[in-house]
Amino acid sequence: MDSTRSHSSVTQEKENDIREDIAWAQINRDVLASIERPRATYWALFALAFSMFVVGVACEIYQYNTGMGVSGMNNPNVWGLYIATFIFWIGMSHSGTLLSAILHIIHADWRKPIYRFAEAMTTFSLMTAGLFVAVHLGRLWEIYYALPYPSERWTWPNFQSPLLWDAMAIFTYLSSSILFLYVGAIPDFAICRDNATGWRKGFYDTLALGWMGTDRQWRNFRVAYMTIACFLIPLAVSVHSIVASDFAMSQQPGWHITSFPPYFVAGALYSGCAAIITLFIVLRHTFRFEEYMTLPILDKTARLTFAIAMVWTYLNLIEYASVWYGSDEVAKQTLLQRATGPYAVYWWAMNFLGSVVPFTLVFKKLRANLTAMMIVSLLLNLGMWLERWMIVTPTFGHGYYPWTWDHTFFPSWVQWGIVFGSFGWFGMLFMLFCKLVPSVSMYEVKEMVFHRKLAKLHVREA
Amino acid sequence: MIAKRILGLFDDFDRASAALRELREASLPGLDWNDVTIKSPIEHPDVEGVLGVRSIPVRNYTLIGALLGGSLGFLGIATAQGNFFSQLKGGKPIIPLPPDFVLTYEMLILGGVYITVLGFLICAGLPARMKSELYNVKVSEDQVGVMVKSNVHAIAEVRRIFERHDVLSVQEEVAT
Numbered sequence: 001m002d003s004t005r006s007h008s009s010v011t012q013e014k015e016n017d018i019r020e021d022i023a024w025a026q027i028n029r030d031v032l033a034s035i036e037r038p039r040a041t042y043w044a045l046f047a048l049a050f051s052m053f054v055v056g057v058a059c060e061i062y063q064y065n066t067g068m069g070v071s072g073m074n075n076p077n078v079w080g081l082y083i084a085t086f087i088f089w090i091g092m093s094h095s096g097t098l099l100s101a102i103l104h105i106i107h108a109d110w111r112k113p114i115y116r117f118a119e120a121m122t123t124f125s126l127m128t129a130g131l132f133v134a135v136h137l138g139r140l141w142e143i144y145y146a147l148p149y150p151s152e153r154w155t156w157p158n159f160q161s162p163l164l165w166d167a168m169a170i171f172t173y174l175s176s177s178i179l180f181l182y183v184g185a186i187p188d189f190a191i192c193r194d195n196a197t198g199w200r201k202g203f204y205d206t207l208a209l210g211w212m213g214t215d216r217q218w219r220n221f222r223v224a225y226m227t228i229a230c231f232l233i234p235l236a237v238s239v240h241s242i243v244a245s246d247f248a249m250s251q252q253p254g255w256h257i258t259s260f261p262p263y264f265v266a267g268a269l270y271s272g273c274a275a276i277i278t279l280f281i282v283l284r285h286t287f288r289f290e291e292y293m294t295l296p297i298l299d300k301t302a303r304l305t306f307a308i309a310m311v312w313t314y315l316n317l318i319e320y321a322s323v324w325y326g327s328d329e330v331a332k333q334t335l336l337q338r339a340t341g342p343y344a345v346y347w348w349a350m351n352f353l354g355s356v357v358p359f360t361l362v363f364k365k366l367r368a369n370l371t372a373m374m375i376v377s378l379l380l381n382l383g384m385w386l387e388r389w390m391i392v393t394p395t396f397g398h399g400y401y402p403w404t405w406d407h408t409f410f411p412s413w414v415q416w417g418i419v420f421g422s423f424g425w426f427g428m429l430f431m432l433f434c435k436l437v438p439s440v441s442m443y444e445v446k447e448m449v450f451h452r453k454l455a456k457l458h459v460r461e462a
Numbered sequence: 463m464i465a466k467r468i469l470g471l472f473d474d475f476d477r478a479s480a481a482l483r484e485l486r487e488a489s490l491p492g493l494d495w496n497d498v499t500i501k502s503p504i505e506h507p508d509v510e511g512v513l514g515v516r517s518i519p520v521r522n523y524t525l526i527g528a529l530l531g532g533s534l535g536f537l538g539i540a541t542a543q544g545n546f547f548s549q550l551k552g553g554k555p556i557i558p559l560p561p562d563f564v565l566t567y568e569m570l571i572l573g574g575v576y577i578t579v580l581g582f583l584i585c586a587g588l589p590a591r592m593k594s595e596l597y598n599v600k601v602s603e604d605q606v607g608v609m610v611k612s613n614v615h616a617i618a619e620v621r622r623i624f625e626r627h628d629v630l631s632v633q634e635e636v637a638t
Contacts, residue, residue: 024503025604159561159562159565165568168565171572172568172575176571183579191603194602209583209590210588212595213503213602213607214500214587214609215516216516216585216586217587217588218502218504218505219516219518220581220582220586221582221586222505222507224520224582227520227521227574228578228579231574231578234571238568443503446503446504447504
């Protein structure tokens with residue numbers, strides 16, 4: 001009987017999202033140590049990200065000095081990898097909203113140790129996406145032409161264009177995400193302030209705004225945080241719906257589909273979730289977060305990713321069906337062109353990576369294997385990036401008029417270099433953030449431990 | 463009479479709420495219940511409940527922010543469209559409602575979020591000067607503080623109540 005009890009308690013222990021006997025002071029110590037003494041991997045990753053960023057900057061300087069011709073873009077291929085990658089980064093930004101806002105509202109407390117870095121991903125993904133708009137415009141020195149202010153040029157934004165909605169939505173999303181991230185981190189900045197020395201003391205003192213954890217502060221904090229979360233969910237949906245409208249409201253074959261907005265939103269959540277898994281594994285190792293970023297939490301994230309992958313697969317098939325059974329013959333030809341033309345390898349890879357690879361997440365053993373999960377999450381995101389590319393390029397290369405048929409187009413090395421550099425830029429910002437801001441929310445982990453312990457006590461008493 | 467502040471640190475929420483309950487039942491002369499504050503590492507609505515109902519006005523800011531954001535956003539866009547006739551409309555309305563609705567929606571959220579954050583800062587009394595009142599770094603770690611501001615006689619009784627509930631440490635200062 002004893003052995004049965006001990007076995008069941010071990011099983012239960014294994015399935016706990018977090019150890020409930022971690023002392024609160026220990027949580028502070030562990031997380032604070034992460035920002036002061038990360039593993040050497042941190043510096044290696046930072047150096048890698050910086051090198052990638054330098055490649056991107058070099059390519060952009062070359063394009064800036066030489067002209068957009070070096071990107072390989074032409075007429076009809078006016079949107080290349082820049083716009084495809086722009087959509088990819090906007091999609092990645094949905095990770096924070098999903099983990100922070102949606103799971104916060106439904107009181108899924110397992111999100112608590114991992115939501116902070118997901119929120120940071122949102123902010124930095126949007127900052128990366130914004131760069132692509134500027135890079136895509138080409139003539140950076142004339143970017144003020146696009147700004148809405150009265151001038152003798154009589155240029156004025158067209159409020160009916162989804163492109164302007166994009167600008168407005170992304171600005172709203174970026175600024176709201178930064179505020180959400182900051183407000184949610186104030187109690188942790190106070191912890192950092194109380195424990196820091198040197199320049200960090202002044203830095204955290206400023207960020208903590210004099211937070212003292214009074215009941216008045218907590219009450220208003222709770223309501224404000226929940227309210228911003230409620231605003232963020234429809235905002236995130238609207239952002240990606242509007243990005244989808246850039247396509248769906250145009251007259252290009254294969255884009256004028258009603259299901260594009262939900263398809264884009266599902267794709268965004270999907271890539272965001274896969275990226276969370278990747279960074280979860282990276283942070284767990286780099287900052288010694290084994291106690292907080294536990295395997296049961298990874299398991300839940302993986303299951304969530306699988307569910308979203310299936311939603312995406314369904315909507316992807318709906319998109320094909322809409323084109324196939326629609327009366328737009330050219331759109332149908334574009335679809336066939338994707339499946340059999342020069343982009344067939346990428347298109348089939350996208351379908352395989354996006355719809356078949358997630359089935360590996362069905363296996364529990366695999367969900368508990370960090371190396372396997374790392375590979376799967378990277379493959380899923382590769383699939384999602386290919387999805388964006390396969391939306392943009394094949395359509396431009398096979399439009400309604402024969403003069404638009406350019407099936408040989410392939411992005412130049414400059415475009416690839418800038419796309420490569422964007423991952424470096426994101427990685428660099430993210431790693432810098434993790435060194436300055438606790439990437440595990442200390443007060444929320446304390447809450448999680450406290451409430452779970454309390455719930456267990458109630459069960460025992462009952 | 464000289465007013466003082468006292469901050470007692472407790473090991474957990476149970477002891478802190480027991481001390482608060484006794485403090486409340488004691489009805490000490492000169493002690494205004496609004497001058498009793500809890501300082502804790504996490505939020506704890508049950509213990510805060512002992513303090514009684516206290517307002518959370520941040521919601522009002524949210525409502526005002528969202529309404530202002532939406533209405534001013536629409537007015538701003540409509541005014542811009544109404545005054546810029548050189549843009550060709552091709553027979554379509556000068557102020558088209560469906561696209562303007564999309565932008566109004568974004569401005570509603572923008573106004574709601576910005577003013578909520580502003581309201582939070584105002585209602586939570588942030589930014590605050592750390593030196594203005596008693597604080598202990600243990601509050602951000604694992605201890606629960608109960609702070610009371612009152613006259614000297616009441617503070618002496620508060621200290622005794624704290625001690626009856628195993629207070630870990632007590633700090634006092636003259637309130638300015």
